[in-house]
Amino acid sequence: MNESKDTPALVIGTGPVGLTAALALHAQGVPVRIIGNATGCSTKSKALVIWSRTLEDLAGLIDLQSFSEAGTQLRGMRIHSGSHELVSLQYKDMPALSRFPPGILIPQYETERLLVQRLEACEITVEWETELVSFSQNDHEVEVRLRGPGGVESVCKTPWLIAADGAHSTVRHQLEVEFTGDTLPTTFYIADVHLGADFPEGEGVTYLDRHGVCMLLPIGGTQHTRVIATAPNSDEASVDPTLPQIQEVLDRALPMDVTASDPMWLASFRIRERVLEEFRHGRVFLAGDAAHTHSPAGGHGMNTGMQDAFNLAWKIGLHHRGIGGDDLLDSYSDERKHVARKVVTDSNRLTKVMAIDSPVLSLVRSSGLKLAGSFDRFRNQVSRNLQMMDLDYQDTGLPRVSSISRNHDALSPGMRLPLLEVSAAEQRATTLDAEHDPSKFSLFVIENDRTPSFDKALRSAQATIEGLAPEFREVVNLIAVRVAGTEPIAGVTLLHDVDGQVQQATGFRGHGAMLVRPDRIVSVFCGALDGRELDRWFQGL
CATH class of the missing domain: 3.40.30.20 (Phenol hydroxylase, C-terminal dimerisation domain)
Incomplete structure (x- = not known):
């Protein structure tokens, strides 16, 4: 290999996946450089949950006490139909699956801030306002043209290009690979608002009715709550909601009076399900939303991308030490593609069940959940799925x-x-x-x-x-x-x-x-x- 030990791997993207990739590569002894076209950390809460499977990976990179202090430990999840409780997951009463909490509720802007602080402590500077213009590759390196602040362009060469630049990935577009899949017809509202009501600390609550779903999740470290709900006339094109429209949804779905105020974020979205056929293209690797997108049901999007980064980093780390060949690097694509497809399938099923808007089917759904929720085995399995503990590589990837x-x-x-x-x-x-x-x-x-x-x-x-x-x-x-x-x-x-x-x-x-x-x-x-x-x-x- 004509690969310099001093030439840094280049990470494109400064969201949680890119920041995690940079930290994980550094921990494996790989010199790393990270760039992104953002001006700084996100100002929106976006992804809210870091599940225990991801916390296990993060523990080798950063002091998790900082995450606990900036967020709130997830203590439980409940599903209601009106005032009737159908399923209750109270983690203190369930078998522990990890030495870490089941999840930490923390807004994405805090997650990014803590990861950037850790990179700075490792003497790695995040290069903001810097974008990839183009790239080409051969058997030994990738040549990348960058545009930095003020429009100044430069060229760098890197042994590895890691694209964590989101669902509209520039790297993926320039590779000219297909990113096809399905777009679900239902429109959802998302709102970060203050609710004039008391809910149990650290608990998520989902309300189901014949119109669909309304989920409430506390935004850790704040007084605000994330609302995700089926939009009225949800087969129409997505238009960002107003605060009165969010209030209308809450009045419809919740059995008690709450008042939404002080909105930090109002948006609407449709679910786009996509998984690349290959996550590796020569010396270019794609991770996170650049490689797969799916329903936010379960809160697994950011977590899956961060786990992509961990999987890739140790394999590049071995290669950097002179260990392993193409089979080792190819296993990243094989293993993470397998996981992404499972996450897409599971989140799709969950979304369709939760978004049922037929009066008859919603009654069947509620009856079925009420019965299933009475069994420990069902509650334990739901907990395992949410914490991502069942994702494995028994049928793919490196030899077993x-x-x-x-x-x-x-x-x-x-x-x-x-x-x-x-x-x-x-x-x-x-x-x-x-x-x-x-x-x-x-x-x-x-x-x-x-x-x-x-x-x-x-x-x-x-x-x-x-x-x-x-x-x-x-x-x-x-x-x-x-x-x-x-x-x-x-x-x-x-x-x-x-x-x-x-x-x-x-x-x-x-x-x-x-x-x-x-x-x-x-x-x-x-x-x-x-x-x-x-x-x-x-x-x-």
Whole structure:
């Protein structure tokens, strides 16, 4: 490769996806430059929720306490039909899925501000009022023409161009790739207003009636509420609503009197569902709305784009270290396209159910939700979907290996590493994912208390890592997970599986090894003595 180690990757776009991509690349040791044609951070609230799946990724990049202070922890979600409650998700009464809150309600302008502050702390300057004019690429680099403040043009060369420049992406248009899909016929209103009524702090409420849906979501860190509602005459073209029109919708949908005032944002929209066929084009990668758009139902748009950025960054990071080839980089497109299509499908179904405007079907909908909402299994599954915990790569992307007999209901390769409680030195309570370094792979060697000679298994795993090529050896951490009460092992990070959660989740019937990718996706299950599978997996990158 004729790629300079000092030439920065270039990120186009200064929204949450572009800012996250720049931070994630920096964390992987990749020099990065970020530009955007905006004059500064957004002044609108736009995307409001950062779900726990995204918080898990952000935790490796930024202090999440700043997000908690600027926003509000999501405590629950409720669905009503008039004054009748159909479904209630109260997260304090539900199984925890992550070491982080289910979600943080925070306006997008705060999310962007905090990400920019973190970039500045990393000595990365966001280049505002700078736009991409054109680009060309060859096998070694991308040549980009830029126009900065005052119309001054310049040319730069970069090994990687990451387009996070939104639904109207200049990069995507210049690539001349199709971005086709469906536009749903229903028009929705969106309003950020103050409501003269008290709602439970940190809870979202959805009201359903025969006219469609009206959703209320508190805007974290403010006294305002996001209203998303089916517009009257919603088959007509989108026209931004007035405050009286928002009041009319609230009067129609809510069982109590509320008064909307002090609007910060009034808009209307139709849902456009699009997913690119490929997210990679040579040395150009597309992420976020530049690659996929879908319904805001579920609040997954910004989160999906930020997760695109994490997936891409660690792969470019490995390539920057001289590890992996086209298959590694192509897996970004394969994996994230799979996720984007699932998000589009799920949000489409949710939107159509919520927007039903037939009196008969709305009655059926309410009856069905009331029945389903009485079951823990339904509420838990809805919670998993909202927090994006079911998105995985079991059927796509990088190789997935399970070469050892395990219990049938155990974790599968391609799945996210779940919340598993362990203890570390001095009985410090922690979780398996908290001990994982997101800039490297983790090889967890897991003891089975019914099998002898764990020291032998651990030495074998050490020898496997030492036998890898030097570039691989540097990006793998070895972590021993032992049953409670066993002695420390010199030179090896030691965790204790106090409650047997790790053994149960992995399903090993003897000592086993589990390889976890930087993005906390499990890739390999094998015997602790079987280093060949690990060596083959790394050689296949």
